[in-house]
Every structure is written in structure tokens, then in C-alpha cells.
């Protein structure tokens with residue numbers, strides 16, 4: 264099985280769905296944010312505050328470059344597809360599954376969340392502005408796009424697995 268990269272905005276469910284999907288497929292789960300936080304010994308908030316976003320983005324690229332090309336599900340950070348080198352690495356190593364959710368659903372999931380450094384002000388505005396800039400990039404590299412609104416993580420995984428069975432890995436559903 265080629266590596267599955269889950270991409271999408273903050274709160275789209277990449278970490279939640281990714282962990283369950285890996286369990287279901289019997290493969291390793293790697294969450295880029297968790298790996299980086301563990302290696303640095305600090306939270307993502309602390310890395311952004313103390314070392315800056317540019318440093319965090321370098322760590323993301325370094326991590327992606329070292330990931331396996333098979334038998335893994337990767338929950339990416341929401342900003343990973345923004346860099347061209349990251350998009351190239353993901354395409355080389357596996358397939359990209361875009362977990363889609365509109366701004367109001369994302370806001371409802373993250374309204375009380377304090378762990379995302381890019382959502383510290385007017386969350387509604389920050390989500391809408393960033394999502395509109397990123398949407399074309401997520402769409403451009405998605406092999407598969409799944410709407411997550413109103414679906415449980417289990418339902419999303421069921422849809423994804425059905426899609427893989429119907430079309431085969433690496434094809435657009």
C-alpha cells in the first residue's frame with residue numbers, strides 16, 4: 264500500500280481520521296505536528312512563539328522528506344501543501360486525500376481550541392481568510408476529496424475505504 268497523506272485545513276480531522284484509518288488498515292500512523300512537537304520537546308504554540316513559523320516550516324519539510332513510501336498513513340499539518348517542495352514529496356511518495364470542511368464547520372470544531380498558533384485572534388475571520396487562500400492548493404493536489412461535514416470519523420473512513428476498493432489506490436474518486 265502506498266503512503267496515504269491526509270491533507271486539509273486545521274480542524275478538518277486529519278489527526279483524528281488518520282489515526283483510525285491507519286488502525287483499520289493495519290499500518291503505521293504518523294502525525295507531522297506530533298512528530299515535530301516530540302522531537303523539539305515543545306508544543307506547536309511554543310515552536311511558533313520561540314523559533315518562528317519559518318523554522319517550523321523547515322522542520323515540516325525535513326520530516327516529510329524522510330517519510331516512508333509505503334504502508335503508512337500520514338496526518339499532515341494544515342500548512343504542509345503550501346510549499347511546492349512538500350507537494351512534490353507527497354506526490355512522489357504516495358497519494359493525497361483531502362478532508363474537506365466549510366469554514367463554519369471548522370469554526371464549530373475549533374471554537375474553544377487554544378493549540379493552533381494561527382488561530383489566536385478573530386477565529387471566524389482567520390479561518391475564512393486562510394481557507395479561501397488555501398482551498399485551490401488543497402484541490403490541486405488532492406487525488407481524492409472527501410466532504411467531512413456531518414459525518415463521523417468512522418463514516419469518513421468507510422467512504423474512503425469504499426473509494427479505494429472501487430477505484431484502486433491512487434485514483435481520483
Ligand SMILES: Nc1ncnc2c1ncn2[C@@H]1O[C@H](COP(=O)(O)OP(=O)(O)OP(=O)(O)O)[C@@H](O)[C@H]1O
Pocket residue numbers: 271272273274275276277278279280296338339340341342372373379411414415416419
Ligand atoms: N468528522 C468529524 N466530526 C466531528 N468532529 C470532528 C471530526 N473530525 C475531527 N473532529 C474534531 O475536530 C477537532 C480537530 O480535529 P483534528 O485535530 O483531527 O484536526 P486536524 O485536521 O488534524 O487539524 P490540524 O491541521 O490543526 O492538525 C477535534 O476536536 C476532533 O475531535
Ligand SMILES: O=C(O)C1=C[C@@H](O)[C@@H](O)[C@H](O)C1
Pocket residue numbers: 272273296307339340341342343378379380381
Ligand atoms: O494550517 C496550518 O498552517 C497549521 C496547522 C496545524 O496542523 C499546525 O501544523 C500548525 O498549527 C499550523
Ligand SMILES: [Mg+2]
Pocket residue numbers: 277278279294296338339340
Ligand atoms: Mg492534526
